Amino acid sequence: METFGGLSLRQKVAQMLIYRMNMRFLSSSSKKWKEIQSLLETDGIGGVHIWYGDVGTSLTLLNKMQKYSDIPILVDADIEHGLYQRFPEGTELPPFMALAATDDPDLAYAAGKIVATEGRSVGIHWNFAPVVDVNNNPRNPIINTRSFGEDPDQVSIYGKAYIRGLQDHGMLATAKHFPGHGDTEKDSHSSMAQIPSDALRLWSVEINPFINAISSDVDAVMVSHVHAPDYQFNADLPATLSKFWVSNILKDSLGFKGVVVTDAMSMGGITNNYSDSYGLIAAVNAGCDFIIQNGDFKGSIDVIEQAVLDSIIPEERIDESVLKILRMKEKIGLNGNRFIEMKDAQGSLKDSSFQITANRMAAKALTLVKNETKFFPLELKKREKLYIIDIYDHKNDHSESITTKALRELGANVHSFQLDESDKKYVSSSILKEIPKESTVIVNAFVSPSSYKNRITLSKNQEKFIQSLAKKSEKILLNSYGTPYLIENFPMVDNYICSWKGNRIMQNAFVRALTGRENISGKLPITIPGVAERNFGIPIRKKPIWFTQEPAHESGKKLKWVMPAEAGADVTALDLLLDEAIADSAWPGNVLLAAKDGQVFYHEANGYHTYSHQRRMSPSDIFDLASISKAVST
Known part of the structure; x- marks a missing residue:
């Protein structure tokens, strides 16, 4: 590959690293933009991970970054349940477990289609989804509804459908979190999580959906900060840093030829146990191709480059990963066109058919x-x-x-x-x-x-x-x-x-x-211990019996305050007449509100409540008919 031959060692290492950022406005003089520009003009940036953003900024900022970059930048995001998860302009979708509850894998395909179409229109090429973890532990604090359920076959079916939906509409797909994060009771964001070590169980449950995803030509597999201490070599090493898991099992035993990406290296499963340098070097030597680095992009390049120069990492290991990454960029079409246009977003985002489909997913779930x-x-x-x-x-x-x-x-x-x-x-x-x-x-x-x-x-x-x-x-x-x-x-x-x-x-x-306007037909993709088995669900036929509560009173026409001329009224003599009435002791004071056709053109207060002149009238004062009968009758 011609591009590969012209890269220095530092530039090759930079291709393996993912820069994390938000698509928010950056001025040309900001520290963040200067950092990005410096990286693009020197070592380059292999990938960009988007946390949050908006369409306008994405169109301008990503195009600007792509323009500065010699090699197209691969842009990724976690958009498991719709682009709305990251961009307010996107379509909102149910989580994966809800999709499985619909008992309709075609809706998982539709979800992938919606995500891919909208994501590509704002410059995202690669989705860190689907989650193919088998959630068979009710106490799992981080996977739960992000999984398609507790049955590995069902997870495989829905995962494969979602992958096809993404790929058929131009987006790269990722099966995560290898070798499985479903039967854990810890969140790897906070600490390293442990999975069961029984070999038969691992291969038939946890690893099964990854085998099926690989058979469906999934583009990438994300490796997680989990370990199976009694099964693996180096019992305490997380899969992210484990050659046993990444090279021996994922690549050799499962035959995966695509890109291996780490989960974020800033998560507690890594940082609580390893230094940044140790984690980076171990991840590369384990066989990981793309690394979601810890926030110090240049420092990460320095660490990996020096490890190669010191023969701690073979340069062939770097070359293997970079070639995979460049092929991935070529597959997604970045060599032809790396830029995005507003018309793409306008023609894709919140398409009415997408919203109808999303509502159908939600109802059936x-x-x-x-x-x-x-x-x-x-x-x-x-x-x-x-x-x-x-x-x-x-x-x-x-x-x-x-x-x-x-x-x-x-x-x-x-x-x-x-x-x-x-x-x-x-x-x-x-x-x-x-x-x-x-x-x-x-x-x-x-x-x-x-x-x-x-x-x-x-x-x-x-x-x-x-x-x-x-x-x-x-x-x-x-x-x-x-x-x-x-x-x-x-x-x-x-x-x-x-x-x-x-x-x-x-x-x-x-x-x-x-309110009886939709059927209920969902089926549990999991077992609720002591309550209900998997596939259970009580069907309810729609029966629109909802009522609209009668209002306590019929509302009249809403009043609007206007200038007297706007209502066709002349009030020039009104204040004088009211003052004369008070002077003649017709009444000690008054409040007058005058309106026509819902337009209030006069609302003033004059005089006092009593002839003793102790409390002045206020426009907010109101009186019953008995209070004004004498003045009116005389």
Whole structure:
């Protein structure tokens, strides 16, 4: 390859490193841009990882970076559940477990298509997805709903469909997190996670979906900071740094010929146990091709270059990776055109057909697990109060949910409360007191996988609140906008639905189903211990019985304040007449509001409330008819 032959050692090393950044405005004089420009003009940048951004900045900044770069830059992002995850202009999608709950692999393909089409239009070439971890541990704090489920065959089917959806529409796909992150109880963002060491179990469960992804020609495999101490050589070494896992198993045994990318080297699974230099050198020697470096791009080049010069890393190992990376860039078409145009984004983002498909995914994903009091569809008596509590697994969030607002707009007599992790026991106790016995109650629990949190449960205070609430009423629905395992701690709750994620499309789907306007047909892709088996789901036929609550009064025409001339009124003599009336003792004071056709053109106050002149009139004062009868009649 001609490009490869002209690269220096430093430039080759730079091709193996991924620079992390946001697509936010950067002035030409900013420290960040000067760093980027310097790298592009010297060693180069192999790949760019986008955290967040917007379309306008992406179009200008990425094009500018591509223009400065001798070799096209490969741009990646974690967009597991839609471009909206990183760009506000993108389409929102359900998480992977929700897609599996639809029992329709074609929807996984459609998700890949939407992500690829929108992502490519804003300059993203490579998606760090799908997650093909088998989530068979309810206590896994970081994978959970990001997985397609607990069955390796089902994970494989949906993973392969998603991969095809990406690739058929021009985006590179990644199977992650090798050799499996599903049966762990630690988050590798915080510390190294351990997976089972039984060989039969590893190959039949954890590794199985990766075998299937490789057979589908997945472009890349992401290696994780996990270890199986009783199975692997060097028991304490994470797979990211392990030649046993990367070269012996992934490349040799599984025959993977694509690009091996590390998970972020800034995660606790690496930084808590190894220095930056050790981690970089070990990852390269293990066989990793692309490295999501720790934030010091130039320093990372220095470390790897010096290791090659000191014969710690063979230069052939570098060459092998760089050739793979250059072929990957060629495959995606970067040698022909590396630039993006606004018309591409305008023609792709939030396409109406994408939104229709996303809504269909969300509707089919809803999975009803318990409906013992026939909560679905919800029937409320006229004026019956509906108590809704939004519970958040993080601090400082008392926002009213989309669900709560939507039900109020539909006419429900909603009384809402919010509870988050920062709230003390007296807050939950006061909410409990305000809800009468046998009330109709919906608890929306927002508990989703989150980096560095190291658990996926509600706080003890929040759990006790729900348990106490269930004692007051059987007519309570627990709605999980996140982990499906939430019900394990609340066996006394009679009604439970998995809504999978608290984003807009899932909340809207729940409201439609609750009010009888959508069928419920989802099936669990996992087992909820002691509650329900995999593939369980209670089907509900739609039955639109929802009512619009009668308003307490008919609203009149909304008043609007205008200048007198705009209403065709002449008020020049009005103040004088009112002052004369007060002087003649017709009344001690007055407030006059004059309006025509909904237009208020005069609103003034004169005089006092009584003849003793102790309290002046205010425009906000109002009087009943008895107060003005004498003045009017005389």
